[in-house]
Amino acid sequence: MSTIASTAPQQQPRHALRAPIDPTWANFVGLISAAALLFAFLFAPWYWGEVKYNGARLMSEVLVDRPYGQYTSAMIILIPLAALGTVLITLWGLNSPERGKLASFGTSLFGLIALFYFLDFYALQDNELIDQYVQTSSGFTIALVAAVVLLGQAVLLHPWINEGLFRLSETGSARLPAVPAWLIPYLFLAAPLALYVVWIIAPTIYTFYLSLTDWDGVSSPRYIGLKNYKDLFAHRSFTEALGNNVRWLAVFITVPTTLGLALALIFNTEMRGGKWYKVSFYSPLVLSGPVIALVWSWVYHPSKGLINPLLVDSGITSSPPGWLADRQIAIYCIIVAAAWRQVGYVMVLYLAGLKNIDPTLLDAGLVDGTNRWQLFRYIIFPLLAPVTTIIVIISIIDSLRAFDLVQIMTRGNQNTEVLANLMYMEAFNNYRMGYGGAIAVILFSISVVFVGLYLWRTLKDELEY
Amino acid sequence: MATVANLTRPGERAEQRRKLVFAAIKYGALTALTLLWLVPVFSSLITSFRTMDDISINGFWSIPSEVTLDKFQEAWKAARIRQYLLNSFIITIPSLAGMLFLASLTSYALARFRFRGNLFIYFMYVAGMMLPFQILLLPVFRLVNRLGLYDTYAALILIHTAFQLGFCTFVMRNFMRTVPGEILDAARVDGCGEFRIYWQIMLPLSLPSLAALATLEFTWVFNDFLWALILLQSDALRPVTAGLATLQGQYVTDWPLITAGALLATLPTVFVFVFLQRYFIQGLTLGSGK
Amino acid sequence: MLVLALVMLPVSLSTQAQAPEYITYNSMNSDPLPRALDEEVVQLWNERNPTLPVEHSIIAHEDFKQAIRAYLTAEPSPDVLTWFAGNRARFFIDRGLILDTSDVWEEYGFNDTYAPGFKALATVDDKQYFLPTSYYWWAVYYRPSLFEQAGITEIPETWDDLLAACDAFNEAGLYPFTIGTKYRWTTAAWFDYINMRVNGPEFHLDLMLLKESYTDERVAAVFDYWKQLFDHNCFLPDPAAYSWQEALDFMIQGEAGMYLMGGFITDSYPDEMEDDLDFFRFPIINPDVPIGEDAPTDGLFMAANARNPEAGKQFLAFMGSQEVQQMAFDEMGRLPTRTDVDVSAASEAVQKGINLIQTADNVLQFYDRDTTPPMADAGMDGFMAFWDNPDSIDTILADLDAERLRLLEAGDTGE
DSSP, X not given: OHHHHHTGGGSOOOTTTOOSSOTHHHHHHHHHHHHHHHXXXXXXXXXXXXXXXXXXXXXXXXXXXXXXXXXXXXXXXHHHHHHHHHHHHHHHHHTSGGGHHHHHHHHHHHHHHHHHHHHIIIIIOOOHXXXXXXXXXXXXXXXXXXXXXXXXXXXXGSHXXXXXXXXXXXXXXXXSOOOOGGGHHHHHHHHHHHHHIIIIIHHHHHHHHHTTEEOOSSSXXXXXXXXXXXXXXXXXXXXXXXXXXXXXXXXXHHHHHHHHHHHHHHHHSOOTTHHHHHHHHHGGGGSOHHHHHHHHHHHHOTTTSSXXXXXXXXXXXXXXXXXXXXXXXXXXXXXXXXXXXXXXXXXXXXXXXXXXXXXXXXXXXXXTTOOHHHIIIIIIHHHTHHHHHHHHHXXXXXXXXXXXXXXXXXXXXXXXXXHHHHHHHHHHTSOOHHHHHHHHHHHHHHHHHHHHHHHHHHHHHHHHO | OHHHHHHSOHHHHHHHHHHHHHHHHHHXXXXXXXXXXXXXXXXXXXXXXXXXXXXXXXXXXXXXSOOOSHHHHHHHTTTOHHHHHHHHHHHHHHHHHHHHHHHHHHHHHHHHOOOTTHHHHHHHHHHHHHSOTHHHHHXXXXXXXXXXXXXXXXXXXHHHHXXXXXXXXXHHHHHHHTSOHHHHHHHHHTTOOHHHHIIIIIHHHTHHHHHHHHHHHHXXXXXXXXXXXXXXXXXXXXXXXXXXXXXXXXXXTOHHHHHHHHXXXXXXXXXXXXXXXXXXXXXXXXXXXX | OHHHHHHXXXXXXOOOOOOOOOEEEEEOOOSHHHHHHHHHHHHHHHHHOXXXXXXXXXXXXXXXXXHHHHHHHSSSBOSEEEEESTHHHHHHHHTTOBOOOHHHHHHTTHHHHBOHHHHHHHEEXXXXXXXXXXXXXXXXXXXXXXXXXXXXXXXXXXXHHHHHHHHHHHHTTSEEEOOOOTTSHHHHHHHHHHHHHXXXXXXXXXXXXXXXXXXXXXXXXXXXXXXXXXXXXXXOSOGGGOOHHHHHHHHHTTSEEEEEEETTHHHHSOGGGGGGOEEEOOOBSOTTSOOEEEOOEEEEEEBTTBSSHHHHHHHHXXXXXXXXXXXXXXXXXXXESBSSSOOTTOOHHHHHHHHHHHTOSEEEOOHHHHSOHHHHHHHHHHHHHHHHOGGGHHHHHHHHHHHHHHHHHTTOOOO
């Protein structure tokens, strides 16, 4: 709020923006209250002073008839609905002042809806358990206050108050020292950057430290220098995992890339029904890892799945491979499932790349009498080079991250260990947190090379200017 | 096609026929490939309508002896998919709102101002989006425990918001740089505060990139498995990905139920994909940096 | 600002009621029948203690085994958890992750009502950390009708009988043994039994405690015997694709004759077919060594980080009560660890199982409960690798011994 006011003093009073009644204040208050409502619901203890019993948890308990559900009113579902509704309607109102009044009215309505929960909770409940055992906490209180404010924010639209507020902001900002210009970007950055540093940057650095320690996750970490790293290279699982990551990578930068490119070339030309074919190929992209893992486990199921009964019944072979049960090929079976998803991704990127190619270049090529292959080889492919680089880098990074398929399909047994899974198992299954940290650092270091390449490609232009 | 061929001379007719055959081969091959591509999906669909006894006795490649919706019902209620889905939404929606809002703030600062550390901060976000998240696992697990957030939705919401900030910032910052500076400068001259410019001018202009990001991030956060595995322990809180993984352990031999659960779990993302496909693809393209 | 100020106001609208307590209980009884029993017991508790309800999370068995490490290090941990006796529990106890529940044993008279052997299993340094609730036997399960079909008239009692039976099954076009090794531990049963039958239970226990070397030629002999089973095609193909329950399907559908499995096999076996299911003691190989049997004990313990230790202890005591053990015995045939459970109604099969254990010279737990977890992990990896390529056994054993030495050096002997 202070940023809004801060830049005003150097300027003339803004008569243009000074509508008879400025709903911005009301909408802003509505938005903040909705945010508070949502925050209280998700992050603050609703009852009994423990974050664990937040409103979201209680709501889900009500909806699926679990034990805590009995301690609250079923109408708790109104809280997130009101909060989300308010956020949307105030955003809509804030973006264009003429809609602001309507938005404020809507906000009050949502406040009323939210209050129904509290009414029901206090007045209409006939539940012994609630009377005896419920102790409301800060989340509940914040939500109640926020709901009341939501209901009442329309008061700010009253001409007197509105005028008063306007004067207040004018004089208030006149009295406040202006925010120096150099500080403004940092004000924008402060909140997200703080979150990012606490959750991403600091943990990354901390892992480096952990990798130099012996830590079982219980006592405090003990510094042991590079011992974890020495152990790693003597550890068969580690070399196996590294090898599998390399296999994964080798397949990923070749097979999905070529297949994706081929498909992109086909679909780049106008063709009837092309949209549907395209959709089919990139639909696996929206499937989650566990879904892909389960679906493919079923396909590979050696006695009842899809492939083997077909092979046996059609007489191709009487002793079909065991797929995931066969140590020689299990890792490739997993990679195929992963590649299945990757192809669509590659295709999308190439299609975008092809769109950017100037069609006149192609026409010129055709006029010159080059055949299709030459056209592709000498004109299209070189023009796609930047896209190809990006795709290769993304493929490499994705193959280093591989985790969910391995974890669900084989748990890293059957010679299918990969670094990410090994790290998870060592840290959370064998209590060798420091050792797991060392694997993570190795994974990180390999990635950094390619991430560096990627950064260099994407940031090259930035650095030049 | 046929009428055109009749009107043309014999030589061209041969040419036409050649093209027609070529097209037929092309469509035939593509259709075959597409069907093959979708075999895993179709087979799951078929499996989920059957019973395991039927599959065990007659094999997968037989005509189903009976078709039933029971497995969907069982997966929905008894196998608790409905609860897992609800949890997924409770986790995904706030994360989405949080990351888009925070990333738009960051992007505005990075795209519109020249200041010390601008490129460095941008660099940090871009690097972060590419890193293997394993590097965060142990410290984040510890941090979450220290903050008393272990086994709460909040833990997942926070880590998703923070982790996806990198990607969102990357996309939005690049998008905002394409907005002509004159519009903003004009507003500045009019006496608008920076926050107001961001809010009332920049954000509406960035809606396309916001929509693309929202669609893409929705599927990503919804599909996350690892963090749910690490930061939650109550069955009551599990999102659908982690819930599905346990289905396999609980209904080991009941593949129709497992596939039915998997299909139900996919519905929200498929829905988003079908209706917001354009944004989804846009997001992917924007995200590749070109 | 106004809103923020309001929000920050320490308005307390609390009703001043006593905060209710909860107990969190995470269990791994995910198979249908054990799950039903578990839920029934919890429901019974909840009905009796509406103000002290148990929040029950059932986690798929194999996931639980993996996730328990995270549960126990989290803050707070679940109050009560299911687990296995032996070194698998010891591993956590040594790390200070398990709550000392001696007072429960004292207060509820468990010291007197539990069989001394089970109390010993629960005790470390004179304190009770674990609550054994039931145990079961391991045996070779088979379908008499399939024996008939294959023309086998005698129950295999020696190694040669066993190989002959395998040959007979193969001739009849059936798989002799079914096994699902997806989660590896089923292979360990084979190692346990062959080792106990060839080298005796004492050597086996010493190996488990890392006192003997995996490169010892006696260990190599175990794998020689094991390899004979492969040479006789005793197992179905691709076991690594199946969990133990999926492998059981082959037996139910009459494709496989035998299954080396624990007594819990009946939980997943169709009731209407149980007449056609019987078991026998794993055949004798070296008649000169004492007979060892695996009889794993399951139970409960509490986390040191438990959120609500006092209430949790009450629930633990309930779970260990005569009433609950009687229920488990009556409904599931779970063998009780208490001495005051009425077992007179035991079915023939259960009596036979009890007899199997009582006539053994030594009773052990199971590979992954007798040895220390990291060793068990490496060992089962080794068994899987051996299964895939029996000729590589020398390298596998060398690796296992390297792991053993590493653990000895780290003081992680599990003793």
